[in-house]
Amino acid sequence: MLVLSSPSGAGKTTLSRKLLATDERITMSVSVTTRPPRPGEVEGKDYYFVDVPTFQRMREEGELLEHAVVFDNLYGTPRAAVEAALSAGRDVLFDIDWQGTQQLGESAQQDLVKVFLLPPSAADLEQRLRTRAQDSEEVVHQRMAKASDEISHYTEYDYILINHEVEDSLAKLTAILQAERLKRRRLTGLSSFVKSLRDAL
Numbered sequence: 001m002l003v004l005s006s007p008s009g010a011g012k013t014t015l016s017r018k019l020l021a022t023d024e025r026i027t028m029s030v031s032v033t034t035r036p037p038r039p040g041e042v043e044g045k046d047y048y049f050v051d052v053p054t055f056q057r058m059r060e061e062g063e064l065l066e067h068a069v070v071f072d073n074l075y076g077t078p079r080a081a082v083e084a085a086l087s088a089g090r091d092v093l094f095d096i097d098w099q100g101t102q103q104l105g106e107s108a109q110q111d112l113v114k115v116f117l118l119p120p121s122a123a124d125l126e127q128r129l130r131t132r133a134q135d136s137e138e139v140v141h142q143r144m145a146k147a148s149d150e151i152s153h154y155t156e157y158d159y160i161l162i163n164h165e166v167e168d169s170l171a172k173l174t175a176i177l178q179a180e181r182l183k184r185r186r187l188t189g190l191s192s193f194v195k196s197l198r199d200a201l
């Protein structure tokens with residue numbers, strides 16, 4: 001499970017899309033949210049957009065792996081899709097905040113790789129929020145005001161990427177993923193491979 005968190009506008013969505021396009025072994029976890037869709041966002045691809053009662057029912061019935069309130073909206077990770085992907089041997093990418101990351105860590109610390117994305121500067125963050133041009137002025141203000149709080153959680157993450165150039169960040173994120181996949185404890189079938197290798201020597 002690879003988690004990508006950042007203050008809003010630092011580039012998580014952009015980087016996630018690029019990683020998904022270049023790496024066949026990873027699946028995106030599509031969250032449910034009560035936030036209204038932005039122009040161009042696709043139901044079932046960017047989010048599952050639901051109303052508050054539906055979200056509450058999902059939470060009460062244990063259908064969410066984690067959930068949190070972010071910017072006054074509810075967000076959560078549907079459990080079934082993640083479990084199915086992991087059982088099929090796939091890696092799963094999460095674009096979730098620090099609250100959700102902490103909750104995933106409570107149940108699966110060993111299986112979690114946590115990456116935090118920082119903007120190069122406050123001015124860059126504000127410009128990115130504005131050039132996305134999908135949020136009202138009030139929403140941009142609200143997200144800038146929350147950015148410092150979000151950033152304060154960077155110490156809870158394994159890796160930090162300062163997102164200057166998207167392609168450079170993608171190369172670094174890919175390197176993190178490759179290295180984490182090569183961790184000895186993650187290599188399924190390794191002991192039998194080594195045994196057969198040694199038997200042949």
Ligand SMILES: Nc1nc2c(ncn2[C@@H]2O[C@H](COP(=O)(O)OP(=O)(O)O)[C@@H](O)[C@H]2O)c(=O)[nH]1
Pocket residue numbers: 005006007008009012013031032035066067068070075076077095096097098099100101
């Ligand atoms: N805990 C949690 N956070 C989520 C989930 N989905 C999205 N988020 C976070 O909610 C915040 C707001 O997301 P969004 O409204 O799409 O705006 P964005 O920050 O521009 O991507 C971001 O920090 C996301 O990482 C989720 O399922 N669980």
Ligand SMILES: Nc1ncnc2c1ncn2[C@@H]1O[C@H](COP(=O)(O)OP(=O)(O)O)[C@@H](O)[C@H]1O
Pocket residue numbers: 006007008009010011012013014015128129131132133163164165166
């Ligand atoms: N490395 C980057 N350099 C310049 N602009 C970027 C970079 N990464 C993302 N952006 C732009 O910044 C805006 C916010 O990016 P987005 O991926 O939506 O952020 P997040 O998902 O973290 O809120 C978008 O307009 C995106 O095109």
